[in-house]
Amino acid sequence: MTPGAQHPDVPAAQPLRSDAERNRERIIAAARKVFARDGLNASMASVAREAGVGIATMFRRFPSKGELVDAVFYDRMDAYANAVATALDDPDPWHGFVGYLQTACGMQAADYGFADLLTLTxxxxxxxxxxxxxxxxxxxxxxxxxxxxxxxxxxxDPSDLVLIHMANAGVVNATEGAAPDAWRRVVALMIQSLEAPSRGPLPDPAGHDALHQAMRRANPAGGVAPRQGKNS
Structure with a gap:
């Protein structure tokens, strides 16, 4: 064997690009699990531990938590956008609206991370x-x-959608384990309260801009406000 040659019984080293891609996929898979279980307040360090990588590797692949959230939830956000498209295609707009609320709130109930995602920015x-x-x-x-x-x-008001998702996320969080389907009753109560004729006037809406500001305040610099979760 010539000096420096690879021994035939020793596998050739994989290119760094392949290793980096494997680390990236491992981190994404771990983040899906951690965020679904604990919500978006889960730390980058907890994701790194779940993935079995060092924190330096984590930040090389995903320099910010927002970039990791983007990678983890992009497909779920596509499913959410598809729910809106399905609602728009319904020939009965009220039926489409009700179907959207049930689908979107169900997505929140199925994944703590997604429940947070609709109420943060x-x-x-x-x-x-x-x-x-x-x-x-x-x-x-x-x-x-x-x-x-x-x-x-x-x-x-369209901004009321944000309030509905905030309320549903709170119910999902509070009833987890003890009454996991309680959100269904809450959503049904909301839907019935939204159907005309109304029983009385509502207070003035907070407005989209004000709620967007609240979503940003709850998520300073990519973090999220503490929540009660399974590991609390």
């Missing part, structure tokens, strides 16, 4: 933010259609 997760904004615009259109049919109360 991640400026560094540009793909997610873009898809969520597109879905929101679709819901604004659907809300207008549902009002035009006379089935959705006239004083419902």
């Amino acid at each position: 991640f400026p560094t997760a540009k793909g997610l933010e873009r898809r969520r904004n597109e879905a929101y615009e679709g819901m604004v259109e659907l809300i207008g259609r549902a009002k035009a049919t006379g089935r959705l109360r006239e004083d419902f």
Whole structure:
């Protein structure tokens, strides 16, 4: 064997690019598990431990938490956007609106991380933010259609969707384990309260800008407010 030659019984070293890609996929898989279990307050260090990689490796692959969230939830945000598209395609706008609420709230109940995702904002997760904004615009259109049919109360504001998801996330978190289907009753109560004719006027809406500010405040610099989770 010539000096420096690879021994035939020793596997050739994999290129760094392949190792890096494996680490990336391992981190994403670990983050899916950790975020689904503990929500987005889970630390980058806890994801690194679950993935079996060092924190330096974690930050080489994902320099910010927002970038990791983007990679982990992009497919779920696609599913969420598809739920909006399905609602828009429904020939009955009220039925489409109700179906959207049930589907989106069900997605929150199935994944703690996604429950948080709809109530926080991640400026560094540009793909997610873009898809969520597109879905929101679709819901604004659907809300207008549902009002035009006379089935959705006239004083419902698009920003109320954020409040609904905040409320549902709170219920999902509070009832986890003890009453995991309680969110279904809450969503049904919400839907019945939204159907016209209304029983009385609502207070003025907080408005989209104010709620977006609240979402940013709850998520400073890519972190999230503490929540009660399975490991608390």
